[in-house]
Amino acid sequence: MAQRVHPIPSSAALATFRHLGDPVIESSAHDAPIAVTPSGPPAAGHTPPPLSPPRIALLGNPNTGKTTLFNRLSGLRHKTSNFPGTTLEARLGRVKLADAAAATDPAGPPAHGHVADLIDLPGIYSLDLDQPEAILCRDVLAGRARVGGGAGGGRAAPPEAVLIVVDATNLGRNLVLVGECLREGLPTVVALNMIDLARRARAEPDARALAESLGCPVVPCGARSGEGLDALRHALADLPARTEPRRTIPDLRAWAFEAASRAVAGRPPTTTTAGRTFTDRVDHVVTHPLMGAVVFALVMGGLFFTLFKLARYPMDAIDGLFAGNPGWAAAWQPDWLAHALGAGLTGLTRQLLPAGLLADFVADGVIAGVGATVIFLPQICLLFFLISLLEDTGYLARGAFVMDRLLRPFGLPGHAFVPLLSSHACALPGIISARGVPDARERLTTILVAPFTTCSARIPVYVMLITLLFGHRPTLAALAFVGCYALGILAAVGSAALARGTILRGRSRPMALELPTYKIPSLRTALLTTWDRALVFLRSAGTNILAICIVLWWLGSFPHVAPPARADQLRADAQALVERSAVAESPDAVSDAYTLAQAMNAEADHVERAHAKSSSFLGMMGRAAQPVFAPLGYDWQLTIGVLSSFAAREVFVSTMSIVFAGEEDSSRDGVFQKISAATRDDGTTPVFTPAVCWSLLIYYILAMQCLPTLAVTAREAGGIRWALLQLAWMSLVAYAAAFVAYRLALALGA
Amino acid sequence: MRVPIEDWQFWTTTLAAILAAAYVARGLLPGGILGGRANQTRATLTVEGKKPGRPLAR
Missing domain, CATH: 1.20.5 (Single alpha-helices involved in coiled-coils or other helix-helix interfaces)
Incomplete structure (x- = not known):
């Protein structure tokens, strides 16, 4: 049963309570009486209600469920996972405290003193570490940090208290951080999270004994199940006062393990419980040098097979929505709906709007442009859904451990596995998740090479070119597809090795990653993660990509x-x-x-359309830049495609469909046929010869061609120079490799 | 070769294209020009307006 436990405010214990973290506390706390008070009045010495809501910093070791607790208390839904280091930045959420409902007018805003602002911080093992996460936490606690936006309005002030989330199944290590906060004199409440797991493992700590040892409130809870949250709200409503830091605990580690031992005294140690044994047995296989690699390959293979197998159906449906009904959809639709959607939203727009520039603009600039991008939404959603499920099981941390052996020779740590895996959906979250790489040089290397991996935006280009190359040979097409992924990974690790041997030379930091316990994945968490990613993608399609399509349409339509x-x-x-x-x-x-x-x-x-396109502003630009790409085999039409997709590579396919297929074409097969039959200005030489297709394929595997990625690189790497270096290196590699591929293909008679 | 300046639809689409181009450029330019990204308020942690990255001064 969830309960809040803290020392009674007797004269001795009251002094303890006022001076949490003071030497007096620890020496006197052992004999302080204990009371269980689910909702008691504030004791003397407690902080009076401030003018603005109190701020509570949420601290804890990585993967102890801080963000899950934060989401539960604040009603927000930030990303959570069963992988250490998921939270990479501070976030603010308002929490309703225990007596808010009774004291607040339901019609009015909640009174201060009944709500608090909770600051979710990245997980750290110690405040003293020289890592970005620890520096963030120190700055927040010292009042030097400002959380912009959100409920807090960007105020920079020390938090009134600290809520430390500790893993009830691993007390000894978690209490080191608690000791550090107590040593600094910070008013502290301890949330004894995952109490349900500890109970199941028959290793439930005694919250009373722990509160007595620590001299601060200890609330057993389960953030996932919601157990103990009411008691926690009571504890937060009754915050202890801030004290002056006046002492240091001489040996923090010994102190922490002593406190943990007292709390679990008489209970079997966690390392011999059935749960641990099961984890150990599974880990023996999945982290084995050989078997681990096999399991890893099977898991990743299954992930990508599922991705491509299942995403095809919703992709067809979205394609039908924008461009016209696929046959299978029309078969079950009523006649009126099949008629209305027969030519998709593009055709519907042309029916509704009178013929003219505006109808062309909406149909070809807006709907067709956005539709060509939104079609990849199912793949992105499915990938993040599957990754989230994997994270939640706890396997992803083992995968990182296995990958550490493979990546280490290239100067990358196992931590880089998650950013590189995420980059297979989109480089943006991949680069952001590189914050979890502890070493600065390794982090920068990961950021620089992550865009080499095949993101979802490349897939339409691959599909188009591989279909042109191996349209009727599915086995060869599948091999070519795998080859595209492999080449991207090889380019990434090769570039990493080069960077680590030159501009980012330095000793590699040994990988230390806590392997979380195995859990049944949370469907809710996976769905929320997927939803968030889908929104990010749709926002991008509805803003940046839409804007690019509009500009391209205008440049291609005039004069x-x-x-x-x-x-x-x-x-x-x-x-x-x-x-x-x-x-x-x-x-x-x-x-x-x-x-x-x-x-x-x-x-x-x-x-007439081809002539108009050739004479348009876009055509002029293509002709002007064509000499640069001539060595790769591209004519002015392909040069337009490469230039227009500089900002977003997926634009290449829609540009090609506009340049070659003409506006009235709405079926994808028709577009492919016209693209494959497209000719150069002489009217006879095909544009897409096999040599040109290979050259384009290699170019798009390796080229940057993504403006948002450059912006994120500049932000995450700490300067635009890194983004420019990334752009220059990837462009150089792509150009050189495409040139070699083109010449080689010509030499082989392709 | 001509631009249909007599057609109001041309001006409507041109205005949309200019706005779209400004939006794209906004992400590339430094803060202050076209309201570039550097001026956006994000719910991330800053210390005196800068990302934390220095050791704690005790």
Whole structure:
């Protein structure tokens, strides 16, 4: 049963309570009486209600459930996982304290004193470490930090108290941090989290004994199950006062293990419980040098197989929504819906808006542009859902451990595994999660090489080019797809080795990663993570990518030019054919003439559009930049595609579909057919020869082509120079490799 | 070669393109120009306006 435990405010214990962390406390706390008070009045010496809500810093070792508790108390839903170091920045949330409901007018805002601002901080093992997370925590506790935005409004002040979350199954190590806070004289409340796991392992600590040892309130709770949260709200409503730091605990580690021993006295030690034995047995396999690598390959293979197998169906559905119904969807839809969605949102827009520039703008600039990106939403959602489930089981930390052996020769630590894995969905979260890499040089290396891994935005380009290369040979197409991923990883680790041997030279820090206990993954956490990622992606598609598509549409639509002579000739011939057929007597001859005239008019439209595109501002830019890409085999049309996708590589496919397929095409097969049949200005040489396809494929595997990634690199690496270095290196590697691939393919007769 | 300046739809789409270009440029330019990203308030931790990164002065 959840309960709040703290020393009774007797004269001796009251002094203890006023001077938490003082030498007097520890020596007197052993004989202080204990009271269990689920909701008692504030004792003398407690902090009076301040003018603004009190601030409570949430501290604890990594992976003790701080963010889960933070989410539970504040009603927010920040990312949580069963992986150490998930929280990488401080966050603020307002917490309703125990008596808020009774004391507050429901119609009005909650009175100060009944709410508190909780600051969720990254997990740390000690305040004294020289790591970014520890520095953040020290700055928050010293009042030098400001949490911008949110409920706190960016106020910089020391927190009124500290709520330390400790893992009830691993008290000895967790109490070191508690001791440090007590030593600094910080008013401290201890949340004894994962009490349900400790109970199940028959190793539940005695909260009373622990409170007595520590001299501060100790609340057993389970952040996942919600157990003990009411008691915790009571404890936070009744905060102890701040004291002057006046003493140091001489041997913090010995003190912590002594306190832990007293709390679990008489109970079997956790290392011999059934749960630990099971964990040890599983770990023996999954962290084994050989078997661990096999398990890792199987898990990752299963993850990507599931990803590509399952994501195809919702992707088809989204494609149908924007571009037109796929056959399987039309089969079960009522006629009216199939008719309305027959040409997708693009066609619907053209039906609703009168023909003109505005209709073209909405249909081709906005809907088609965003649709070409949103189609990849299912893959991104599924990848993050699966990664979240893996994290929650506790396996991902083992995966990082296994990867440490493989990455270490390239100068990367096992910590880099999670950023590199995340980058396979999108480089942005991957680079941000590199904050979990403790060593500064290794962190910077991880940031610089993470964009080499194949992100979701590359997939449409791969699909297009591999389909053009191996359209009717699925086995070769699958191998080429795997090869794209492999080349990206090789480029990443190779570049890492080069960076670590030159500009980021330095000794590697040994990897120390706490392996969390295995848990059944939380579906709720996985779904919330997926939802958050989907929102981020949709926000990007609805802002940056939409803006780029609009600009591209405008540049590709103006200035207007007169139709070329060939288009005029085709239309005139078609008209003459129709007129001649009017005097024909055979109905079959009339029908044939009309069919042929239609085809000639369509060809005339195509020729006119191609001419207009070539003469547009975008076409001019493509022609101007074409000499740079000529050695790679690209003509001006492909150069437009490469330039337009500089900001976001997935734009390449939509640009190609606009340049080659024409606006009226809505089916994907039609687009592929027209792209594969596209010719250069001479009208006979194909644009997409096998050599050009290989060159483009290699280029897109290795090139940066992502503006948001550069911005995030500049922010995370601490300067734009790193982003420019990343851009220059990736562009150089991509250009050189594409050149070699093109020449090699030509030499082999491709 | 001409630009349809007599068509109000041209001006509407041009305005949208200018706004879109400004939005894209906003992410690239330093703070203060077009309200660049550096001026955005984010719910992240700063110390006197800068990211923490120095040892604690005790």
